[in-house]
Amino acid sequence: MSEEAIPEAFRRRLLLVDDEINILSALKRLLRQDKYDIMTANNGQEALDALKENPVDVIVTDQRMPGMTGVEFLRLAKESYPDTIRIVLSGYTELQSVTDAVNEGAVYKFLTKPWDDVQLRGHVAEAFRRKEMADENLRLQRQLQIANSALESTNHALDKLLREQEERIENDEVSLQITHEILAHVSTPILGIDDEKNIVFINAAAQELLGHSNTFLGMKMARNAPQLEQALNQASTEIIFHNERYKVLTHPMGKNSRSKGKLMTLIKLDAS
Known part of the structure; x- marks a missing residue:
């Protein structure tokens, strides 16, 4: 040159x-x-x-x-x-x-x-x-200083994101616990049924209706409550259960959450 x-x-x-x-x-x-x-x-x-x-x-x-x-x-x-x-x-x-x-x-x-x-x-x-x-x-x-500064900024951003995710998870867990507590003590019988028709949630009112002596959580609907199992595919229907009339409402889960299955609510009807 x-x-x-x-x-x-x-x-x-x-x-x-x-x-x-x-x-x-x-x-x-x-x-x-x-x-x-x-x-x-x-x-x-x-x-x-x-x-x-x-x-x-x-x-x-x-x-x-x-x-x-x-x-x-x-x-x-x-x-x-x-x-x-x-x-x-x-x-x-x-x-x-x-x-x-x-x-x-x-x-x-x-x-x-x-x-x-x-x-x-x-x-x-x-x-x-x-x-x-x-x-x-x-x-x-x-160059090393610039790279270290960029890495430090990235780590700060990741730490912030992780803290925000942890806070959201913690808030979701608290909300879930509150929801479970509310459902557990509400006077209306409520059951949660997964896609395999297993009972994954049952509140105190539903437990009392189906019978205190049995453990229904995790059991099949068809085995423990065949009348309710038949109502799963209908949004609203009436059944006779223990000689009393109930209106059964089913609500599919997963539309606004990652839950799967159906939520079943039993409303007791008067004799008339």
Whole structure:
């Protein structure tokens, strides 16, 4: 891929800082072959101004410059642009000040003058790889944060839904218990019959009518109350039961609920 064809977002931006024009030109000529997007500055203040306009990935600066040393410039660059990778070129005479800057994190690597071309190119390439790895880790951390946030929101929504379902189930159970209690104590005989014609509900009045001595719950209608079994297929009919006349009303269940079968109500008619 040619230098011109590299997308803007993927260009490797390099800032070179040196007050000597010939050294700056030599550095630029050496590193241009690695397809970097190279910016230059002749002093620390000019470099800070350039960083405000164009963010860079790697900075290579001379140490001995008028007005502001390279280490002083890199300390300021670290404060405003902590993600940059910072390299200083220096002679051995400035070793102590540069070492202090390396120890405090303002400088990533210290290279001596005169430099070796191959080594310098290798160190700059390594700096870019370090920066790109840090950027990728940051991107993955942000993606993980977004995924965790989405997962947390989903869990909250599921917890809320589960609580609402539990509340509905609890309310339904309470309503069912109340309904059973009402039906159990109402004075009219009422029976619940499932699709297999088993007695699945019988209130006290119906139990008394059919006979206290027998347990009818779960038993077949045909065996315990054949007259009532014959009335199941009719919405309304009259029967003689224990020498008394009853109107039998049957209501199919399941229209407004998940219940199956029929509800049977027996209304005693007067002798007339």
